[in-house]
Amino acid sequence: MKYYLGVDIGSVSSNFVLTNPRGEVVEAIYLRTMGNPVQAVRQGLSMVMKKYPETTIRGIGTTGSARRLAAVIMGADVVKNEITAHAVAASKFYPEVRTVVEIGGQDSKIIILRDGIVVDFAMNTVCAAGTGSFLDQQAMRLDIPIEHFGRQALKSKQLVRIAGRCGVFAESDMIHKQQMGYPVEDIIAGLCEALARNFLNNVAKGKDIQEPVVFQGGVAANMGMKQAFEKLLGKPVMVPQQYHVMGALGAAILASESITHRKGSRFKGCGFVLEGDFTTRSFECNGCPNMCEVVTIKRDEEVLAYWGDRCRRWEASLTEQRPALAW
16 A cells, blocks of 8 residues: 655644545644654654555655755655645545635634635734634643633633733733633633634635635634634534644645656655754855845755745755755
């Protein structure tokens, strides 16, 4: 059996999904990035390789904020942004999907599809209220395991209205309501609705939200948020089984499509990824008045990639010698 590996390296979580040629998930791994994407890539690949020989990996796709870094380390066949990856994965489970709400660790986005094609999208730009890291903080402050946070919201009989336009204001309002003696479950339900309202009024402002609506990303595990979106939209909201690794699933599907158009994978192998010593550093290029801050990554003493140079001076010095990736 040949498999396709999708890798989604984000600021909070790193996800790895292995699919078979039919696009079915055979393995899904969810890790915390812990501020070290290089180590996350190596750890995730090591966990996959314990169950599946590297000779069974037919193609690799990467996405997420560190997608280029992961692609360079592993040798990816396709590198795509999160919008494309999440849209492809949502369409796999729900071919008729028209709206995707995705909320991850530190960002949130809405994707509008029509006939399987992305026609519009938006991401949060300033406030991180409602993202996974914010909810983690509030769960910790209330001494409630994040896994039980959403269940507490479902117990509410009368939610408390919380100011949700800003993460700082939301936390202050929660503390104030606690001091006034409101039940914790009512406060949590109010917070979930406030954060859903904040998403719809900011990220989704002006968007034509039509059914079917799919909710994915780590925050989709919070049933209180799902309930809040359904209440505010007046529409059912579906959560796929693999909601937490949909970006990686999309990357795996894209990798399988890429491989069908050519022979062989660019995967560098486990030995290259797991045995080398990877280092990154940045420097200021003085080649022109732009003074670009260029990032470089090395394996031992070999330079693997440069990025950040606007004129592509440094990047071109390497790409002239290597085939280009399907960015």
